[in-house]
Amino acid sequence: xxxxxxxxxxxxxxxxxxxxxxxxxxxxxxxxxxxxxxxxxxxxxxxxxxxxxxxxxxxxxxxxxxxxxxxxxxxxxxxxxxxxxxxxxxxxxxxxxxxxxxxxxxxxxxxxxxxxxxxxxxxxxxxxxx
Amino acid sequence: xxxxxxxxxxxxxxxxxxxxxxxxxxxxxxxxxxxxxxxxxxxxxxxxxxxxxxxxxxxxxxxxxxxxxxxxxxxxxxxxxxxxxxxxxxxxxxxxxxxxxxxxxxxxxxxxxxxxxxxxxxxxxxxxxx
DNA sequence: TATAAGATTTATACTAAATCTAAATATAAA
DNA sequence: TTTATATTTAGATTTAGTATAAATCTTATA
Ligand SMILES: [Mn+2]
Ligand SMILES: [Mn+2]
Ligand SMILES: [Zn+2]
Ligand SMILES: [Zn+2]
Numbered sequence: 001x002x003x004x005x006x007x008x009x010x011x012x013x014x015x016x017x018x019x020x021x022x023x024x025x026x027x028x029x030x031x032x033x034x035x036x037x038x039x040x041x042x043x044x045x046x047x048x049x050x051x052x053x054x055x056x057x058x059x060x061x062x063x064x065x066x067x068x069x070x071x072x073x074x075x076x077x078x079x080x081x082x083x084x085x086x087x088x089x090x091x092x093x094x095x096x097x098x099x100x101x102x103x104x105x106x107x108x109x110x111x112x113x114x115x116x117x118x119x120x121x122x123x124x125x126x127x128x129x130x
Numbered sequence: 131x132x133x134x135x136x137x138x139x140x141x142x143x144x145x146x147x148x149x150x151x152x153x154x155x156x157x158x159x160x161x162x163x164x165x166x167x168x169x170x171x172x173x174x175x176x177x178x179x180x181x182x183x184x185x186x187x188x189x190x191x192x193x194x195x196x197x198x199x200x201x202x203x204x205x206x207x208x209x210x211x212x213x214x215x216x217x218x219x220x221x222x223x224x225x226x227x228x229x230x231x232x233x234x235x236x237x238x239x240x241x242x243x244x245x246x247x248x249x250x251x252x253x254x255x256x257x258x259x260x
Numbered sequence: 261t262a263t264a265a266g267a268t269t270t271a272t273a274c275t276a277a278a279t280c281t282a283a284a285t286a287t288a289a290a
Numbered sequence: 291t292t293t294a295t296a297t298t299t300a301g302a303t304t305t306a307g308t309a310t311a312a313a314t315c316t317t318a319t320a
Contacts, residue, residue, distance in 0.1 A: 041269065043269080043272090047268080068306085093233055095229075109219070109252050112251070114246060118237075118241050119241070119245070120240050120241040121242070122239050135297090139298070157277085170298080171298065171300065173301090176279075196277065
């Protein structure tokens with residue numbers, strides 16, 4: 001059961017994440033809402049992000065920056081961050097199974113998932129060579 | 131040149147990380163120093179960890195927890211976290227080159243490095259089955 | 261409809277991790 | 291020694307996020 005209760009605030013927060021392809025932070029979600037004239041309490045945005053993550057409509061990303069980012073794409077995937085402009089793109093290629101098997105053997109862990117962050121320079125930044 | 135200036139404080143902090151195989155946080159370093167009767171200012175521990183990281187004697191790890199962890203092993207490697215007991219172990223098997231190549235092709239990035247955190251259950255926890 | 265129960269939102273206080281500031285110390289150079 | 295430079299320190303500040311409790315909204319029930 002456990003029907004998802006999408007209040008106006010939660011819907012607005014969800015849409016703010018969905019229409020920002022760049023994996024926004026809570027602060028960026030706030031900003032976008034404010035731009036639209038839809039301002040909610042700080043805590044409401046956090047509560048909503050947490051709720052939406054709990055019910056599986058969003059994923060929280062910890063990419064090694066100070067603030068968490070949120071992703072409307074909830075299927076399992078990784079990310080790549082441009083060291084120059086900071087943009088975050090999708091990496092849909094999954095962690096190779098043979099690698100996971102090798103890691104399990106070497107560490108004596110049973111691996112349930114993996115989070116990968118690639119770092120590099122995006123196509124755009126590569127062109128606008130410094 | 132740029133000789134490394136290992137003050138007493140920095141040396142103590144470095145050793146605290148080296149003799150803790152578990153990738154300690156700044157707070158855990160503080161704690162260990164206090165146990166040894168060597169207590170420094172909060173800021174000194176942070177300054178030292180930053181200095182030691184900058185000169186390459188330590189690596190800072192962001193494993194998705196609130197606090198950074200520090201690693202005396204500075205060669206390139208990954209980590210695996212036990213979901214049950216929280217221990218952090220080394221993953222020495224490097225990211226497969228073919229995978230990196232595939233990701234570069236798919237994303238149009240030039241990848242310079244990758245950070246991988248595996249999650250699972252360690253051998254010890256697997257035995258003490260819940 | 262009226263009323264109560266439950267859920268959500270809000271403002272505010274609070275916490276944890278880390279950084280900043282500026283004075284006090286220590287170390288090195290002249 | 292005197293001066294300059296680097297480091298340490300205590301405490302204030304910042305940032306991201308959580309906790310609390312009152313206010314509001316929504317739903318269920320008499
Ligand atoms: Mn994504
Ligand atoms: Mn390590
Ligand atoms: Zn870029
Ligand atoms: Zn374990």
